[in-house]
Amino acid sequence: xxxxxxxxxxxxxxxxxxxxxxxxxxxxxxxxxxxxxxxxxxxxxxxxxxxxxxxxxxxxxxxxxxxxxxxxxxxxxxxxxxxxxxxxxxxxxxxxxxxxxxx
Numbered sequence: 243x244x245x246x247x248x249x250x251x252x253x254x255x256x257x258x259x260x261x262x263x264x265x266x267x268x269x270x271x272x273x274x275x276x277x278x279x280x281x282x283x284x285x286x287x288x289x290x291x292x293x294x295x296x297x298x299x300x301x302x303x304x305x306x307x308x309x310x311x312x313x314x315x316x317x318x319x320x321x322x323x324x325x326x327x328x329x330x331x332x333x334x335x336x337x338x339x340x341x342x343x344x345x
Contacts (some may be wrong), residue, residue, distance in 0.1 A: 276282075305311050316329040320339055327335045 257344070302309055317326040317330050318329060320327055320332075320335060322339045323335075325335075
């Protein structure tokens with residue numbers, strides 16, 4: 243057996259060991275989950291029935307996550323210049339204030 247064939251055999255063995263080390267725990271975990279919760283299924287939604295979450299998202303006066311919209315604006319203090327900045331502008335302000343927005 244020449245050195246190239248030996249190298250190939252060693253590489254195959256190393257890859258086999260690595261694959262088994264990654265695969266066996268994943269298979270055992272899947273087996274445990276299936277024994278607890280049953281086989282995974284693709285369930286299609288029932289036509290004409292909206293989920294509770296969909297009703298919340300489409301409700302007036304709520305944001306996209308179903309939470310009530312806030313009418314007040316929160317202000318935060320910039321750690322660089324100590325100005326009060328509105329929450330929706332804070333990230334842009336920090337970028338400019340820390341020098342990232344310079345041209």
